[in-house]
Structure formats: C-alpha cells, structure tokens
Amino acid sequence: MPMLDFRVETFLAVCRHMNFTKAARELNITQPAVSHHMHYLEQAYGTALFQHNGKRLQLTEAGEILRRTLMTMKHDEQHLQKRMQQVVSGTRDYSFGATLSVAEFMINEALGRFLRLHPDSHIQMQVADTKVLLSKLDSGELDFAVVEGDFPKAEYDFFVFGTEEYVAAGDPEKTLFKAELSSRFETEAQAETFLQTCIGATFTVAKAEEKPAQRYPAPPFTTSTLQQEAGRKLGMSVSQTMSVAQHLYEQGLITYMRTDSVNLSQQALAQCKEEITKLYGEKYSSWHNYKTKTKGAQEAHEAIRPSYIERQEIEGTPAEKKLYDLIWKRTVASQMVCAELDRTTVVIDMSGSSQQFVATGEVVRFDGFLRLYSESTDDDQAAEAVRTAVKLGYRLIDTAQAYGNERGVGEGVRTCGVPREELFVASKVAAELKTYDEAKKSIDETLKKMGLDYLDQMIIHSPQPWNQFRVEKRYSEENKAVWRALEDAQSEGKVRVIGVSNFLRDDLENLLSDCRVKPMVNQILLHISNTDLALLDYCREQGIQVEAYSPIAHGEALKNPAIAEMAKKYGVNAAQLCIRYVIELGAVALPKTANPDHMASNAAVDFTILSEDMETLKHTDRIADYGEFNIFPVFSGKPLA
Numbered sequence: 001m002p003m004l005d006f007r008v009e010t011f012l013a014v015c016r017h018m019n020f021t022k023a024a025r026e027l028n029i030t031q032p033a034v035s036h037h038m039h040y041l042e043q044a045y046g047t048a049l050f051q052h053n054g055k056r057l058q059l060t061e062a063g064e065i066l067r068r069t070l071m072t073m074k075h076d077e078q079h080l081q082k083r084m085q086q087v088v089s090g091t092r093d094y095s096f097g098a099t100l101s102v103a104e105f106m107i108n109e110a111l112g113r114f115l116r117l118h119p120d121s122h123i124q125m126q127v128a129d130t131k132v133l134l135s136k137l138d139s140g141e142l143d144f145a146v147v148e149g150d151f152p153k154a155e156y157d158f159f160v161f162g163t164e165e166y167v168a169a170g171d172p173e174k175t176l177f178k179a180e181l182s183s184r185f186e187t188e189a190q191a192e193t194f195l196q197t198c199i200g201a202t203f204t205v206a207k208a209e210e211k212p213a214q215r216y217p218a219p220p221f222t223t224s225t226l227q228q229e230a231g232r233k234l235g236m237s238v239s240q241t242m243s244v245a246q247h248l249y250e251q252g253l254i255t256y257m258r259t260d261s262v263n264l265s266q267q268a269l270a271q272c273k274e275e276i277t278k279l280y281g282e283k284y285s286s287w288h289n290y291k292t293k294t295k296g297a298q299e300a301h302e303a304i305r306p307s308y309i310e311r312q313e314i315e316g317t318p319a320e321k322k323l324y325d326l327i328w329k330r331t332v333a334s335q336m337v338c339a340e341l342d343r344t345t346v347v348i349d350m351s352g353s354s355q356q357f358v359a360t361g362e363v364v365r366f367d368g369f370l371r372l373y374s375e376s377t378d379d380d381q382a383a384e385a386v387r388t389a390v391k392l393g394y395r396l397i398d399t400a401q402a403y404g405n406e407r408g409v410g411e412g413v414r415t416c417g418v419p420r421e422e423l424f425v426a427s428k429v430a431a432e433l434k435t436y437d438e439a440k441k442s443i444d445e446t447l448k449k450m451g452l453d454y455l456d457q458m459i460i461h462s463p464q465p466w467n468q469f470r471v472e473k474r475y476s477e478e479n480k481a482v483w484r485a486l487e488d489a490q491s492e493g494k495v496r497v498i499g500v501s502n503f504l505r506d507d508l509e510n511l512l513s514d515c516r517v518k519p520m521v522n523q524i525l526l527h528i529s530n531t532d533l534a535l536l537d538y539c540r541e542q543g544i545q546v547e548a549y550s551p552i553a554h555g556e557a558l559k560n561p562a563i564a565e566m567a568k569k570y571g572v573n574a575a576q577l578c579i580r581y582v583i584e585l586g587a588v589a590l591p592k593t594a595n596p597d598h599m600a601s602n603a604a605v606d607f608t609i610l611s612e613d614m615e616t617l618k619h620t621d622r623i624a625d626y627g628e629f630n631i632f633p634v635f636s637g638k639p640l641a
Contacts, residue, residue: 008070010037011049015067018057041066068250095124097133097145102161107146135236138319156318179348179359188419197353206356207347213362214338217369219262219290220303220331226257228404229330234322244323245304252307253314254327259301260467262290264331268302271309272335280371286337305331333373340366381405386412390423398549398590400428400461401442410450424456428501428523429486431462431469434478439485443494458486459499459521463507476510487517497521499545505538512542523547523590528557528581529620536585548582551589556623566617570607580605581617 013023014034024031042049049063059067098107107125115121126133126142133145137156146161185191221229230241245257264272269287276285290303306328314324341362348357364370382405386397390412399409406427413425427446429439443458460482464475486498499521500508511519522539524532526548539546557563558574567577579589583605609617 007037007040008074010034011041012067012070012074014038014050014057015059015063020057071250094121095126095142097126097128097136097142097147099130099133099146099148100127102146102148135234135240138234138236138317138322152322179346179357181355181357191419194353194355198350201353202351203357204349204351205346206349208344209346210342210344212365213341213343215341215368215370216338217288217333217336217373218330219288220264220305220334221327222260222262222303223258224260226304226327230323230326233326234319236319236323240319241323244317244319247316248314248320248324248327251316253311253324254307255303255305256301257304259304261301262303264290264305264334265302268305268309268331269335272332275309275312275332276336280336284336284368284371286335288335290334303331329373333369336369336372337366339364339368339370382408383412383415387416390416390418395422396424396426396588396590398426401430401446402428402461402466406446406449410452414451420452425450425452426457426459426497427455428459428461429482431460432465434465434475434482436481436485439482440488443485443489447494454493455495457497457499457521458489458495459501459523460486460503462502463500463504469502474507474510479507479510480514483511483515483519487515490517499523501549505535508538508542508544518542519544521545521547523549525550526582526585526587527551527553528563528578528617529553529560529623531585531618533618536587540586546585546587547590548585548587549590551582551591552578553623556625560620560623562620563617566613569613570609572605572607576605577609580607580609581614584609584614 010023010027010029010033013026014020017023017026020031020034020038024034027034038049045062045066047062048060049066051058051060111123111125115123126136128136130147130149130151133142133147134151134156136142137145185194218225226245227238227241230236231238234241236244242257245254248254249257273285273287304327306324309328309332312328314321316324342365344361344363346359346361348359350357382399386409389397395418397409397413399406409425413420413423416423427450429442433439433442443455446458447453447455460479462469463479464471464473483498486495489495490498497520498517499519500511501523502525503511503519503522508519508522520543522535522544524535524546526532526536526546527550530553536546552558552575557578560574563574563577567574570577572580575591579591582589589605
C-alpha cells in the first residue's frame with residue numbers, strides 16, 4: 001500500500017496544468033472525479049487549496065505549502081521503495097563513475113576485492129570525464145564517482161583514492177606565447193612557400209604596445225544565458241538546468257526562470273550593493289542598468305536572480321546548490337565594478353619576409369567583478385570540433401549568431417589546415433533581429449567575430465522571434481527588411497548564398513512576392529517521422545534547396561525500434577539511415593555533433609534506400625517526445641508544438 005493517497009496524484013496533476021480538464025485527461029479520469037478529489041482534500045485539511053484570479057486557477061498559500069510537501073514525500077517514497085526492494089532481495093545495486101585513466105589503471109583491483117567480499121552486489125560503472133561524472137552524481141544517476149583533477153571539494157564528501165607524481169617538462173629560459181599572422185594567404189601554395197621561409201628564420205620583437213582597458217561584467221541571467229552557462233560551467237543539460245531551476249523557484253529561492261529580461265528591481269540592486277560592500281568593500285560596488293537588446297523579448301519578469309540576495313548558500317541537492325551558487329554569483333557580479341586591465345600587443349618581424357606575427361595578452365591590474373565571477377565561453381571547444389570535422393572530410397561548417405560560438409568556429413576554420421575556398425561556412429541572422437539596420441550590422445559583426453572576409457551562406461534563423469515562434473503574427477514586412485539586408489550583403493561580396501530557416505510556405509511566398517534575389521536555401525527540421533512533403537515539394541518547385549537540421553531527431557530516432565530494424569537491413573546504424581533518408585529526399589543533412597567518432601560514422605552514408613522502404617519511413621509514426629529538446633527552439637523555452 002503506497003504512503004501517498006491516490007487523490008494526491010490528482011492534486012499534483014492539477015498543479016502541473018492549473019486546469020481540471022487537462023488534469024483529468026492526463027490521469028484518464030473524469031473532470032467531476034478531479035473536482036471530487038480536490039473537495040475531499042480541502043475538507044481533510046480544512047482550507048481552500050485553489051482560488052480563481054479571473055479565469056485563471058491559482059494555488060492558495062496553503063495549496064502551495066501542500067504541493068511542496070507532497071513533492072518531497074513523493075520523492076522520499078520512491079527512494080524508500082527502492083531501498084525496501086533491495087532489503088527484501090538481499091542485494092544492493094551500485095552505480096558509479098570513473099574517468100578513463102582511473103578505469104583502465106586504478107580501479108580493477110579494488111573492484112575485484114569488493115565483489116569477492118560482496119558477491120550478491122550488482123555493480124554498474126560508467127566511464128566519462130570528470131565534468132560529466134560530477135553532473136551525473138548531482139542528478140542522482142551515480143552513487144559515487146572516482147575522478148581525477150580539480151573539482152569543487154567543498155561541495156562533495158570525498159577522500160583521496162590514489163595519487164600520482166606529476167612531472168612538467170620545459171625550457172625555463174624561454175617564454176612561449178601564441179601569435180598569428182597579420183594577414184591571410186589566398187592559396188595553399190602561398191602558405192607552403194611561406195612555411196619554407198620560416199625554416200632557419202630569425203624572429204624579432206619589432207613593437208610592443210601596452211594600453212589600459214576595461215572588462216565589463218555580464219548581465220544577470222536570462223533563460224537562454226542560464227542554460228548556456230550551466231552547460232559550460234556545471235555540465236548540465238538544458239532539461240536538467242530547467243528542472244533544477246524549477247525546483248529552486250518552487251522553493252522560493254529564485255525569481256521566475258523563464259524570462260528574456262536582464263533587469264533587476266530597485267530592491268535587488270540595493271541588496272546587491274549592500275552585499276558587495278559587506279564582502280569586498282565599497283570600491284567593488286557599481287550600479288549597472290542592463291537593457292534587453294532583442295525585439296519582442298519577454299520582460300514581464302525580472303532577470304533570474306536569488307529571491308534574497310543576502311542568502312549566499314542554500315540547503316538542497318548538490319545540483320540545486322551549484323545552480324543557485326551560479327545564479328547568486330552572476331547576479332552580484334553584475335553590479336560590481338569593471339576589471340582594469342593592461343592589454344599588450346606584440347608585433348614580431350621575421351627575417352627574409354615582410355610578414356609579421358601579432359600576439360596579444362592581458363594583465364589584470366584590478367580584478368573588480370572578476371574577484372567573484374567570470375563568464376565562460378565555448379570558443380575553444382568549437383574551434384577543436386571544426387578542426388576535427390575538417391580532418392574527417394567535412395566541408396560544410398554551420399553555425400549561427402544565436403549559438404554564441406561564431407568566434408570559436410571562425411578560429412577553427414582559420415586553423416584547420418584546409419584552404420578557405422574549400423570550405424562552405426554558414427551562419428544565421430538572429431531570429432530577434434527584424435530591421436534592416438539590425439540585420440546589416442549583425443552580418444558585419446559575424447564576419448568580424450569569425451575573422452573571415454566572407455561567408456558562403458547567411459540565412460534568416462526564423463520568420464518570428466523565438467519567443468513568438470509560429471504565432472499568428474507573421475512579421476511579413478520585417479522579414480522583407482531583413483531580406484534586403486541579406487541581398488545587399490550578397491551584392492557587396494560579404495555573403496555568397498542567402499536563404500532562410502524554419503520558413504513555411506506563406507513565409508516564403510511573402511519574400512518571393514518582393515525580392516531581387518530568391519531564397520536559395522530553406523533550413524528546416526526534417527527527419528524520419530517528421531517530413532513535411534508539401535513544403536519539400538514547394539521548395540523544389542521554387543528552386544530552393546532544403547537543408548535538414550536535426551536529421552537524427554535530436555537523438556531520439558536512435559531509440560526507435562523500427563528505425564533500428566530497418567538500419568540492420570542495410571548494414572548501417574540508425575543515425576546513418578536517418579542521414580541517408582534526408583539525402584534521398586533531395587535535402588542536405590546537417591547532423592550536429594562534436595564527437596569525432598560520430599562525425600566519422602555520420603559521413604559513411606554511401607548507400608541507397610529502396611523506394612518501398614522510403615515510403616515506409618515517410619509515414620513513420622511521429623516521435624512524441626524529444627527528451628531534453630522538447631522545448632523548441634531549445635533556448636527559447638517555448639514548448640514544442
């Protein structure tokens with residue numbers, strides 16, 4: 001007999017939907033039954049649990065207390081049931097993680113000893129890097145982890161499993177730094193000739209210039225920036241970040257976590273100033289007013305911040321503590337003074353050549369906000385992913401202003417070792433930019449960030465801003481204005497191919513009615529179980545090339561038994577079948593991965609799908625659940641339609 005009454009499930013369903021009809025539909029019971037269950041609970045507790053604000057259903061204060069308590073009880077019950085099952089069976093399941101070097105060289109002997117002492121135990125070991133293992137430990141997927149390297153020791157119970165001697169090798173007489181050429185070569189032959197001149201050349205510092213500079217703190221979190229930063233700093237997925245943030249919000253620890261606003265209330269600003277002064281002194285405090293730059297931003301709420309700034313630490317799960325700490329630091333740091341820097345530029349001459357190398361570096365004179373918080377970037381990871389992809393034979397490199405990695409992608413393109421003209425580099429104008437001037441400026445900024453003279457392709461990311469995706473307002477005139485900016489960029493030689501993304505037929509017809517250049521590309525969500533044949537046919541009629549993003553359905557196609565079974569027929573894996581499918585439809589496949597093994601596998605699609613199998617795949621039942629990608633677009637927080 002479960003600890004929780006069946007009416008509790010009804011109550012929690014109503015809380016999820018704030019609607020009796022939807023709760024009834026979820027539980028497969030009648031609406032009167034839902035009403036009866038709620039009436040029973042209100043009588044049992046002697047208080048109203050819900051109230052109406054106009055047509056909107058809301059929890060009362062008592063209802064909110066009950067909801068939080070019941071959620072805790074439900075979690076405790078699940079844990080208790082698992083432990084009771086283990087007691088009855090006389091076994092204990094353990095799931096732990098280990099880094100690769102630990103798993104290969106250190107854990108075997110200890111694991112063997114444990115199994116000899118506890119033969120009835122069931123052990124599962126996952127091998128991953130430290131960041132991933134800590135994330136899984138926080139989410140409850142692992143009981144413990146054996147990791148190497150540095151980690152936030154104050155947040156975990158730990159002991160030293162083993163140590164190894166570290167030996168560093170280097171020449172103490174030399175100072176090494178990274179420098180780049182001040183210009184680019186147009187051909188591979190020119191680059192090879194230059195490399196030959198480097199052999200035996202003398203390099204001399206021609207000029208060293210030092211200038212003062214400032215670095216400004218990042219604004220408080222919006223939904224999208226929280227998701228990105230939690231992924232970079234904490235290794236959390238989008239779904240995990242939003243789930244933990246939801247729990248923090250429900251406990252009254254942070255403000256509402258779905259917002260595009262970077263504003264803070266006057267009260268919050270005053271609390272930040274008080275906290276900064278108390279921790280670091282008056283000289284570290286500075287009042288910053290941030291403004292949301294994107295059109296159509298949802299600013300009904302504040303930026304994501306702690307409800308009470310003076311509360312630096314909380315009780316909770318490790319994941320909750322870490323995410324709260326991230327939000328607290330970002331909020332407080334946003335109101336601290338700029339960091340004062342000395343920025344040095346060194347120009348290096350080379351004997352026998354007119355070419356010069358340029359190196360830059362920074363020295364922090366006054367740490368300012370950096371004393372508390374520094375924003376992470378994905379640039380290094382993006383650059384390495386590009387270099388790896390190019391080595392494996394990929395030549396189409398796709399990014400977007402919204403991805404926040406253009407700088408890193410540009411570095412990867414410049415340093416991959418393949419001539420620029422052999423690569424096809426694509427980016428996208430942010431969905432929120434809906435004026436000619438905004439779009440034109442953004443294209444120039446993209447080129448500057450990426451360090452490129454031109455882009456092979458630039459497209460409009462969406463016909464509507466993400467927070468209004470697929471709404472009634474079609475932004476017809478605004479999209480025409482952005483399209484003119486793309487046409488002008490093309491005529492100026494900044495962009496070679498221009499197009500759109502996520503455009504439906506009416507969006508395309510709007511542009512085609514008044515344009516100098518027809519869209520050459522429409523990049524859409526296209527995969528097995530999600531195939532808009534009518535849109536494909538229309539694009540084909542208009543001479544518009546379809547590019548398929550997420551051809552593997554955000555990874556969910558890999559879990560589909562029917563797809564897996566058909567893949568076996570062709571001697572390939574499910575991902576390869578999915579990619580080949582969109583190719584057979586006449587589309588260009590754009591699989592997303594930074595994993596070298598996946599890159600290699602995704603490129604091996606030299607086979608043909610029989611026509612009868614294509615028909616079967618076209619009519620595969622639609623995937624109902626995209627897992628962590630059930631919000632679409634991912635950074636908008638908008639539920640997938």
